[in-house]
Amino acid sequence: MTSPRGTVFRTNPNKDFLRRGYDTGHLERLFRSLGRPLKYLGLPAWEMLDILEWDEYLSRFTTIEREENQQHLMFLRANVKDIEHRLYSLYGEFDEILLTGRDQYGKMPEWPYDVVNLDYFGGLLYSDFSRPQAIRKLIRNQATYKSSFLLLVTQHIRDCDTSGEKKSFLDDLRRSLKNSSIDAQMHGAIDRIIDWYAEPGTPDAARQALYLNMLLRDVGEAEYFDVTSRPAILYAGTGGAVMIHFVTDFTFRPGISHKVGSSQPIADVLTFSVREAHDGASIRDRHFPPNI
Numbered sequence: 001m002t003s004p005r006g007t008v009f010r011t012n013p014n015k016d017f018l019r020r021g022y023d024t025g026h027l028e029r030l031f032r033s034l035g036r037p038l039k040y041l042g043l044p045a046w047e048m049l050d051i052l053e054w055d056e057y058l059s060r061f062t063t064i065e066r067e068e069n070q071q072h073l074m075f076l077r078a079n080v081k082d083i084e085h086r087l088y089s090l091y092g093e094f095d096e097i098l099l100t101g102r103d104q105y106g107k108m109p110e111w112p113y114d115v116v117n118l119d120y121f122g123g124l125l126y127s128d129f130s131r132p133q134a135i136r137k138l139i140r141n142q143a144t145y146k147s148s149f150l151l152l153v154t155q156h157i158r159d160c161d162t163s164g165e166k167k168s169f170l171d172d173l174r175r176s177l178k179n180s181s182i183d184a185q186m187h188g189a190i191d192r193i194i195d196w197y198a199e200p201g202t203p204d205a206a207r208q209a210l211y212l213n214m215l216l217r218d219v220g221e222a223e224y225f226d227v228t229s230r231p232a233i234l235y236a237g238t239g240g241a242v243m244i245h246f247v248t249d250f251t252f253r254p255g256i257s258h259k260v261g262s263s264q265p266i267a268d269v270l271t272f273s274v275r276e277a278h279d280g281a282s283i284r285d286r287h288f289p290p291n292i
């Protein structure tokens with residue numbers, strides 16, 4: 001297990017604002033481009049506030065929950081809201097379900113999905129790297145079905161990076177950016193930005209944002225997706241914990257067997273600000289990397 005159990009999710013104005021005022025626009029865009037309702041996989045908690053908010057854009061939904069009482073309340077809520085017939089529920093830790101392909105009762109997700117909302121408790125990095133691996137597995141599963149999708153990820157800022165994974169990620173990123181830049185004059189700019197991310201004084205939110213956005217881009221491109229990332233957004237979650245929220249498009253490129261080069265320039269991802277939801281009503285920039 002990789003995060004404390006028993007915490008009960010409570011929404012708040014910034015979370016409500018992100019769900020309604022930010023995420024909904026992305027679901028609506030995908031719904032219009034596909035021209036049909038979207039199949040959802042996610043962690044909605046018993047109230048299913050995300051599913052109910054996005055109901056007009058959704059067809060079926062697969063829910064993941066690890067707390068038995070929350071799962072039970074979810075069934076009751078689905079019954080009251082008359083959406084029971086569209087609900088398929090999985091029970092257990094989401095990373096184990098994604099990694100093993102089955103929940104604690106042996107039930108399997110109904111691949112593929114159009115929208116995946118990994119809105120969970122806990123950080124990204126633990127000693128066994130189960131979360132990055134689970135996200136990789138999810139992307140691979142979607143690729144097996146050649147299925148484009150929208151991925152929302154929400155996690156705690158604090159993680160257990162005891163092995164120095166983020167530092168070694170930055171060393172590797174510096175090397176690969178230099179190796180792939182034909183113009184050696186770019187090396188100074190690459191050092192400036194990577195030095196900024198590596199500095200102890202730089203907020204960990206910025207490192208985590210770059211780490212996850214690059215993980216999604218790298219794995220997505222290797223699995224034939226054109227990946228569009230967005231600046232991460234911070235907000236205070238249950239119990240005041242700082243949460244970080246990501247929305248990413250994975251567009252499948254059929255008929256190729258080489259790694260995709262995403263349409264979005266890598267320089268955009270490197271220079272994203274980190275944003276924050278503010279007063280339950282707006283999103284503003286909070287941290288800026290140096291310009292390159």
Ligand SMILES: C[S@@+](CC[C@H](N)C(=O)[O-])C[C@H]1O[C@@H](n2cnc3c(N)ncnc32)[C@H](O)[C@@H]1O
Nearest residue numbers: 009043044045049050065066093094119120121
């Ligand atoms: C943050 S809430 C979901 C909120 C919802 N998406 C919304 O927009 O209101 C997360 C839910 O997933 C459950 N959960 C948290 N971490 C989990 C994990 N690692 N595996 C399975 N369920 C988890 C929690 O018990 C909680 O009910």
